[in-house]
Amino acid sequence: MGTRSSFLLDVLMTEFGESIKRDPAAFRRKFRKMATSPFAFYRGSACLFYADMAGAFADGSYLDGPTSRVWIHGDLHAENFGTYMNASGELVFNVNDFDEAYVGPYVWDLKRFAASVALLGYAKALSDDSISMLVTDFAGAYLVELSAIAAGGDDAIGSLTLATTSGTLHRVLQRARLSTRVALLDVETVIEDYDRRFSLLEGREPVDEPTRQAVLEAFADYLTTLPVPGSPVEHVVKDVALRKGVGIGSAGLPSYNLLLEGRSQALENDVILYMKQAAVPAVARHVTDERVASYFRHQGHRTAESQRALQAYADPWLGYTTLGGVGQLVAEVSPYSADLDWDDVNEPDELRSIVQDLGRAVARMHSVADDDSSHDLVDFSTEEAIVGVIGDDRAGFVGMLVDFAHRYGAQARDDHQRFVDLFRNGRLPGV
Secondary structure, rough: OOOHHHHHHHHHHHHHHHHHHHHHHHOOOOOOHOOOOHHHHHHHHHHHHHHHOOOOOOOOOOOOOHHOOEEEEOOOOOOOOEEEOOOOOOOOEEOOOOOOOOOOHHHHHHHHHHHHHHHHHHHOOHHHHHHHHHHHHHHHHHHHHHHHHHOOOOOOOOOOOOOOOHHHHHHHHHHHHHHHHHHHHHHHHHOOOOOEEEEEOOOEEEEOOOHHHHHHHHHHHHHOOOOOOOOOOHHOOOEEEOOOOOOOOOOOEEEEEEOOOOOOOOOHHHHEEEEEEHHHHHHHHHHHOHHHOOOOOHHHHHHHHHHHHHHOOOOOOOEEEEEOOOOEEEEEOOOOOOOHHHOOOOHHHHHHHHHHHHHHHHHHHHHHEEEOOOOHHHHHHHHHHHHHOOEEEEEHHHHHHHHHHHHHHHHHHHHHHHHHHHHHHHOOOOO
16 A cells, blocks of 8 residues: 555544444445545545645645634535525525634635635536636735725625625525425424424434433523524424434534424424534644634534634524534525536636626635624634735745646546545445
């Protein structure tokens, strides 16, 4: 086994070894999904990416003390964007899935996204020049929007909404607008004896009474973490169910669904929440900063606070709790969630428009979690710090991201093949 294969194996086992022991079947499913393509492998192996950011691909360019401690998404790839209904009742297209969020170098977010664009472009048989153009467009839009925010915001485009988007992203938002709470409830629940309960779908099962009581106690604690308290009716729990096998990144982590009465006793406004165990983010292994680590009570607190920091007007149901002494993230299963399907987007012009919009979204994300927010972990203007550290060398900054995208895209394709060979030949212990 070569040096890189050994390194890959060590990183994966350090990250997942204990979890594999708890639920090997879940990791067999996760690894089968990761084996399907280089992009799927990249999605599921953030731990390897950050090991490289701190090791073989370490680079201090366009970084200083402050910009090395910016609130980052932590898993910023092309498929971690979608729609949500914000606390102001507005449909927004933005970054989602904050499970890996932490505080670290802002360029790690940009590099992770740039490499994902290279992998996506390669899978669509785009030329290297076309991939370079897409990364250039993303980086350029990021810089223009961030500079506009730093200058006072008058020229910033702001959130990606029905009013500020066109083309593909506008259609995604329109599709989300057609969604209804009743349609979600019709899929997820059944009505028996004049009230709703969860339907038993694949991957979801009822819980026993001790588990139900433990979840209800955790729910009561969660209610104290909500920024705006709801009405007593709103917080009546009608049913609890266990979820299994949720998402490529959540293998082996238990998750519960809770069915709530909603704002009235009418059946059409019932609310579904998820309560899932939060894990240590991959990036935290490589940001050894006690001030950051000690800021969070547990991983559920970290995930919820990171989402609130990075996502302006976040989900009003977003909160955290503990269950069995382990941190949990709690949020709504939103009826208004729609993802961008990259399979439907293949023409370079359409792709360029999308990555430019995503560049603006990332700039906005990096800018909101700073001294102007309700959090004091990052206590300086991130947009001013990032714009300042890049200075007049915008061309060099964009070129650095383009070069990285090609180099790491090639590395990820090579690593994917190594991973497949390790997996199919039984070299991944425990699975």
